[in-house]
Structures are given as structure tokens and as C-alpha cells.
Amino acid sequence: MGKVASLAALAASFTVVAGQTYQRLGACPSLGCVLPPDQSDFLPGQYFDLRVEVHAPVNGSEAYNDGKPDEKFSVTITKEGGKAQDIAKFFDIEEPELEKWDFSWYEDLYAEDADAPSVVNVAAKAYRRLALYEPGTYHVELSYYGDKTTRAEWVVRPLATKKKAKNVILFIGDGMTTNMITAARLIGHKSINGKYQSLLQLDKFPVLGHQMTHSLDTYITDSANSASALYSGHKSTVNAMGVYADSSPDPFDDPKVETIVEILRRVWDSAWGAVSTAQIADATPIALTGHSRSRYQFGALVDQALNSVTNYTWTNQKGPDVWFGGGAEQFYPGKDSYKGEDYYAKFADAGYDISMNKTSLLELGNSSKALGIFCRSNLPVWLDRNVYTDNLADFTNDPTGAEGPALDLPGLKDMTLKAIDILHKRGGDKGFFLMAEGASIDKQMHALDYDRALGDLLELDDTVRATIAHLKAIGELENTLVIVTADHGHGFDVFGGVDTKYLSEQSTNRAKRRAVGTYQNSGLSQYTDAAPGVSYNTGAHFPVNWDPRYTLAQGFGAMPDHRENFRVHKNGPRTPAAEIEGFDEDDNFANPEDNPDGFVVNGTLATDEASGVHSLTDVPVFAMGPCQASFGGVYGNIDIFYKIASCLGLGRPDAKAGGDPGKPSCSKSHE
Structure with missing residues (x-):
């Protein structure tokens, strides 16, 4: 603390400006924090945690109370029209123990240049595995320091108990914008005198909407917290998924929120899977089950996908039914796998058929759970797999960890169609959910490698086209809501x-x-x-x-x-x-x-x-199938979750136990 004290005078001269580059805690603009914060939405019956924190900055422009946080704070909740109740009594749980820690942050660029951090002491509590079952507005109030309060208004969305779609397939073109779609159409489809002679499959969708991608505390989002918004209906912060980022030192103890596949498994016991051309522990696929402030905890997040979150029984069956992608370094034993253990073996012990190349992928049966990991890191892009194939020999990405390249590689279409067959079989009458990601649209746009990015966008479109044909062939097209969107955009x-x-x-x-x-x-x-x-x-x-x-x-x-x-x-x-x-x-x-x-x-x-x-740009949402009309218009990214959850009948007055979904009511007019 000596260095901190000597820097106090310097740091105190720095002023904190609203909308600053650096923030003490993004969801907490005052010295009292309620997480989930103000303006949070919930699905009826969705599990979540509540974290409250009281901050006492030691130095800097916010220095308060000699750096001693109030440890006798109180928390109440009020349903609109009712009376305030103690939070633990309202949820009928034991009052949690008080937690204490400290953290530091830079107030602005000047403070960073001077290496003058502000230190904050914290008193906190975490109320775990809560749920609100009655729709309506709730007010949570944290009282601290005698006269200070932090209030949060929460909204529990309307009930939705009727299952209108048997299946949902969510395609995510990572980073895909309308401008990229326009460019891909131009290079992939011939035009004569300004008229295209053929169109993208995306152009043929009956409903088009747009989603706003803002993060909780920044205009510009990354793939982790944008995926979290799409899958859970809760905004988060950059690098976080399935949690509201708190200030604690542990990246896994942040307040969690339940995701679409966790609810779907718990309520309907449906099958679900994820397919990606990225490493399977990358942000977009892993956020379906991942709960961490850091998207970079790859090995631990793989373990979460297989074994669920520690101390949380949110699902009645462990692991996805289908998991296809790259990222072999998180599976074979070594420095990148969780605790150095063999996760190929762990998945096999859990009943998974294992595939490591396209040949074995296509030979998989449809009855068993399947893990397909086809290379280290991300899959080589479509352009290298199909046109400039000599480049594949330059990769060192064998999925076993051996030296040498992975050459027998599937594409997004191969993985998606096989995933549908397995999920269709395993889901049966209970249906399925599949997320399929064209990951390198984003990754190659980052590298300004536009041809490779647009090639992967065309691969995504080709996969969507093949998926629609395949659903029709197996008799599931009318029962399936198909959505194509992005998690964020690029300029x-x-x-x-x-x-x-x-x-x-x-x-x-x-x-x-x-x-x-x-x-x-x-x-x-x-x-x-x-x-x-x-x-x-x-x-x-x-x-x-x-x-x-x-x-x-x-x-x-x-x-x-x-x-x-x-x-x-x-x-x-x-x-x-x-x-x-x-x-x-x-x-x-x-x-x-x-x-x-x-x-x-x-x-x-x-x-x-x-x-x-x-970039800030809104991104498109294409929809067809049951509930398609609800995806028109302009709305926030969290609304994708609520629209899907409503179509699947997941907003329930008591979602503690599953039920018989019966036969979904699927309108052929897709209204």
C-alpha cells in the first residue's frame, strides 16, 4: 500500500469523465453494484445469480470512507405493486457469507501513462441459482454507507409455454454485415446489365430484421459477450460469457445466467449441438455452455461443456449431443488441455463417438453423441480447402497433436448436415437446437483478407441452402425455425x-x-x-x-x-x-x-x-419457419434469445421440472 499512498495525490488530480475509456466496473457506475444491473430482462424460470458489491476506493478521484467498504449493507426486492422484502427471504435461501477483496484500475490514459492505479476495497455477497417465475417488473435495492442506494429495475418477460417450433437452427456468420453479404453476392453470382441471374440463399428468406449489437458497457462488442446476449438474453462485457462480470479475482465466480440450451435441456430434454469452423472453445460456440469472465479459459470451458458448471445442476444430461469444430490442443493431453488431461478420452468415456477427419465424420452413426475435432486451432478457410489447396501442407495442425498438417478436412456444410442427422435421431419428438457458425468471416476480416472472408461467407450461404434442402428431405422443414444472423459487424x-x-x-x-x-x-x-x-x-x-x-x-x-x-x-x-x-x-x-x-x-x-x-453497425437477421414473423424489425441482440425461447415455449411459470412437449403447433404459413 506504500506505493499506492505515494501516488494518491497524483491520481486524485485525474478527473473521471462519463463514458470514459477505462471503467472501474462496467455494469457499476456508482460505489454500490447490483449484478444483474438496471434494465436486465429475464425469462420466467431462468436461473441466474445475484452479486452485490460495495466499493471503497482507496485513492483516485473516487476515494471514499478511508478505503473501508460498508460490510453491513442490505438488499431488498419489490415486485411492482407489492412490498419490499429481504432478498434472501424472498427467494427462500440462506443469507450468503460476506466476501472481501481488492482490485485496481486506471481511471484514464493519463493515469496509465503515470502508472498510477486506483485501488478499490470491496465487500460483497453472491446469491446463487435464483429464478423469477412471475412476469412483471421487479425493483432491487442495495442500501449502503447509511444514505446511499443503488437500484436496479428488472423485467421478467411474458410467459411462453406453447412450443411452436420443434427444432431451431441458428446460423451465425461471425462478424457478417449487410455490406459483406452484398460483396459476396457480387463475386459469387453473375449479373447481366445490373440484374443478378442467381441469388444467395439468404436473399430468399421471407423475413429480414436487424439487431443492435451494443455491449453492456461499450458500443463495440466482441464475440464472447455478443454470443452471451444471443444465447441468454443478458448483455455482458467484452471477453465475458454467461456471466455478469464482477470485480472479484476469480474469473469463474461471477454471477451466472442460464443459456438457451441449458434451459431447453432442462425443460424439454431436447437434443442440442454446436458446429463451428473455429476452435470449438472459441467464443461463439463455447458461450452456449460457458460461464466465465474470460473467454480465454479454453480448457476449463471445454470441461464446463462436458460436465456443466461446478455446483450447478442446470441440465439433466451432460454435454452436447453433437460438437464439431477445431481446437484439438484443448483435447489431447498437454499444456492447453484442462489440467493437462485427455479430453478425447473423457468424451469417449461419456459415450461420445470421436471423429478426427472428414472420412470418419461421414461414417458416424446417428444414434450416439458425437465429438468431431478436425485440427488444431481454427479450420483452414474455404479458399484454402478448395482452391489454394497447396497451402494446407504449410499448416501444423494435426488433431492428434502430431507434427504435420490436417488434410482430410470437412467443411461447414459437411459438419452441419451430419449434425442435423444426429440431432434429428437423438432428439426425436422432443426436437433439437443447433448452432452452426461460419467463424472465419470474422477472423479473415480482422486480417483484412477480404477474399478469404467472403469465401467463408459464401460457404455459410451454401450450407444454409443445403440445410433447407436436407430438412425438406427428412420431413422437418415445416417444423424448424431457421435463423441466420451475426454476432457483430465490421466497418x-x-x-x-x-x-x-x-x-x-x-x-x-x-x-x-x-x-x-x-x-x-x-x-x-x-x-x-x-x-x-x-x-x-x-x-x-x-x-x-x-x-x-x-x-x-x-x-x-x-x-x-x-x-x-x-x-x-x-x-x-x-x-x-x-x-x-x-x-x-x-x-x-x-x-x-x-x-x-x-x-x-x-x-x-x-x-x-x-x-x-x-464496428458499431447493426447486423441482419434472416428467418424462416415457425415464428418467422417475430424476427422482422429492429431490436436488441438479447431479443434473439427471447424470440427463440418464446417459439420453443421456454418461458414457464415453473420451469423446475420438464414436461411432455407433445406435438409442436407448426403453421404451414409460418405466420
Whole structure:
């Protein structure tokens, strides 16, 4: 504390501004914290935790009470129109023990530059595994320091006990925006005189809406807390999933909220699965079962998916029925698996059939639970798996941990169709839920590798097309709500055309930029024109020629310094910015080995960022099937959860026990 005391005078001179870059605790703007915070919504019967904290900053602009937090605080809850009740008595639970800890934070950039942290002492309690069953408005009040209060208004959404859809398939194009969909349509579908001769499958959906992606405490979200909003109906903070981030040192004790698949298993005992072209412990797939402040606890999150959350029996059957993706390093024993243990063996012991390549995936039966892990890290992207296949040999990603590449790789379509067959069999009359993610739309957009990103978007669209056909073939199309959306967006757009030959042959930056044509000089797409002697076995709805002379002028709003020539990167994924020897660590410049014939584009981000970042943009929601009409319009990302939960009849007056779902009432008109 000596150093803290000596810094107190300096830190106290810093002023805290509303909307500051750094926040003491995002969901807690005052010295008293109620988590879930003000404006939280709940599904009737959804399990959640309540954490309350009282902060006593030792130094800085908020220093209070000599750094001694009030340990005799009280918490009450009032249903609108009723009387306030002690929180423990209201929920009929024992009063939890008092917890104490401290943490530090920087109030602003000046404080960070001066290495002058503010230290906060905390007194807290956690009320675990609560549920509200009656719809309506509730007011929670934390009283502390004698005259201070923090209030939170909670809303329990209306009951929804009727199951209108037997199955739900949620496709997530990670990072996918309307502008990317437009670009993918342009390169994958031929047009004549401005009229497309074919369309994306997404273009054929009967209902289109848009969701707002704001995080709880920031405008710009990441994939963890945006997935958490989609799956639980509760907003969180960057890097957190299935929890409201508190200030404790433990990333796993934050107040938890129950997710869609946990409720679905508990209420209807339906089957569920997840498919991703990322590592399966990546944010979007793992948030279905993950409850942690840190998305980077990969091994522990894999264990949670198999064994549920410690001390929480939220499901009556452990583990997903289907889990397909990458991330083998979290499964074979070693430094990246949970406690160094063999999770292939643990899943096998739990009754899972194990697959490690496309051949064995397609040979799986449909009756048993299935784990398919096909490589280390993320799956190579569609473009490398189907066009520039020589690049696969450069990967060191064998799923057993052995040296060498994984070459017998499935794609998103292979994994999704197999998952549907298994879930259809295992779910039976109780139905199923499947999340299928096109992950590298986002990952390649981060790297400004637009061709690879758009290739994966076209793969997602092709998978949606095949899924609809397959559902029809097995007699489940009318029973299945199909949704395609994103978790967040990027500031990407197409603004013209480029003569890449001319650009490459010019000697100065300004001359190279003349190759970018706008308006009447933007030209037409050459992607779908067959190049002489070139034939890729990629099927319909994908470009034939990925390296035309005249290509798209496309780019980002939030990007590092980089060089741009607008051509496909044939030799593997792109690295647009990098550290250069002789300069400070984390100081990134345009990568001199990337697009050496291109021109320099000055970045818009801090120089410690080596890739593009997410943006504020709303993202589209496509829907077809039962309840489709409810997905039109503009709404928050949490509403995706409530719309799905309503369609599945999960909002119940008493969801402690499951019931017989009977036969879903599926309207053929999909109204």
C-alpha cells in the first residue's frame, strides 16, 4: 500500500469523465453494484445469480470512507405493486457469507501513462441459482454507507409455454454485415446489365430484421459477450460469457445466467449441438455452455461443456449431443488441455463417438453423441480447402497433436448436415437446437483478407441452402425455425473497382491509387467469368476465378497501417501489419512482406493494433419457419434469445421440472 499512498495525490488530480475509456466496473457506475444491473430482462424460470458489491476506493478521484467498504449493507426486492422484502427471504435461501477483496484500475490514459492505479476495497455477497417465475417488473435495492442506494429495475418477460417450433437452427456468420453479404453476392453470382441471374440463399428468406449489437458497457462488442446476449438474453462485457462480470479475482465466480440450451435441456430434454469452423472453445460456440469472465479459459470451458458448471445442476444430461469444430490442443493431453488431461478420452468415456477427419465424420452413426475435432486451432478457410489447396501442407495442425498438417478436412456444410442427422435421431419428438457458425468471416476480416472472408461467407450461404434442402428431405422443414444472423459487424464496404495490373506496374503510391475506379469507372465483376484453362471443383454459387485483373476496391474503417493491392493472397492467409525490428514492441507498421506492389494505407487505430476491429453497425437477421414473423424489425441482440425461447415455449411459470412437449403447433404459413 506504500506505493499506492505515494501516488494518491497524483491520481486524485485525474478527473473521471462519463463514458470514459477505462471503467472501474462496467455494469457499476456508482460505489454500490447490483449484478444483474438496471434494465436486465429475464425469462420466467431462468436461473441466474445475484452479486452485490460495495466499493471503497482507496485513492483516485473516487476515494471514499478511508478505503473501508460498508460490510453491513442490505438488499431488498419489490415486485411492482407489492412490498419490499429481504432478498434472501424472498427467494427462500440462506443469507450468503460476506466476501472481501481488492482490485485496481486506471481511471484514464493519463493515469496509465503515470502508472498510477486506483485501488478499490470491496465487500460483497453472491446469491446463487435464483429464478423469477412471475412476469412483471421487479425493483432491487442495495442500501449502503447509511444514505446511499443503488437500484436496479428488472423485467421478467411474458410467459411462453406453447412450443411452436420443434427444432431451431441458428446460423451465425461471425462478424457478417449487410455490406459483406452484398460483396459476396457480387463475386459469387453473375449479373447481366445490373440484374443478378442467381441469388444467395439468404436473399430468399421471407423475413429480414436487424439487431443492435451494443455491449453492456461499450458500443463495440466482441464475440464472447455478443454470443452471451444471443444465447441468454443478458448483455455482458467484452471477453465475458454467461456471466455478469464482477470485480472479484476469480474469473469463474461471477454471477451466472442460464443459456438457451441449458434451459431447453432442462425443460424439454431436447437434443442440442454446436458446429463451428473455429476452435470449438472459441467464443461463439463455447458461450452456449460457458460461464466465465474470460473467454480465454479454453480448457476449463471445454470441461464446463462436458460436465456443466461446478455446483450447478442446470441440465439433466451432460454435454452436447453433437460438437464439431477445431481446437484439438484443448483435447489431447498437454499444456492447453484442462489440467493437462485427455479430453478425447473423457468424451469417449461419456459415450461420445470421436471423429478426427472428414472420412470418419461421414461414417458416424446417428444414434450416439458425437465429438468431431478436425485440427488444431481454427479450420483452414474455404479458399484454402478448395482452391489454394497447396497451402494446407504449410499448416501444423494435426488433431492428434502430431507434427504435420490436417488434410482430410470437412467443411461447414459437411459438419452441419451430419449434425442435423444426429440431432434429428437423438432428439426425436422432443426436437433439437443447433448452432452452426461460419467463424472465419470474422477472423479473415480482422486480417483484412477480404477474399478469404467472403469465401467463408459464401460457404455459410451454401450450407444454409443445403440445410433447407436436407430438412425438406427428412420431413422437418415445416417444423424448424431457421435463423441466420451475426454476432457483430465490421466497418467493411466495397467502394469501386480496381485494375490490379495497372496498380502493380506503377512506381509511386499516388500513381497506384489511380487504379481505383469509382462510380462510372468502377466496372463490373470478373469473378464469375471462367478463366481459360482454370477449373475449380467448388460447385455452384462460388467464383470460378478468384484472381481477376479487375477486382473489388474494398476496405475497412478501423484498420492498422497496411499495403493494399486488392488481390487475392494465393500463398496463405494475410498478415497486414507487423512489428519491425528496431522499434518498440507492440508498435505495428505496414507489413513490408504483404502486398509489396501495393500502396500504403494509413491506419485509423492505435499502433498496438495489428488487425482490423469490430464496428458499431447493426447486423441482419434472416428467418424462416415457425415464428418467422417475430424476427422482422429492429431490436436488441438479447431479443434473439427471447424470440427463440418464446417459439420453443421456454418461458414457464415453473420451469423446475420438464414436461411432455407433445406435438409442436407448426403453421404451414409460418405466420
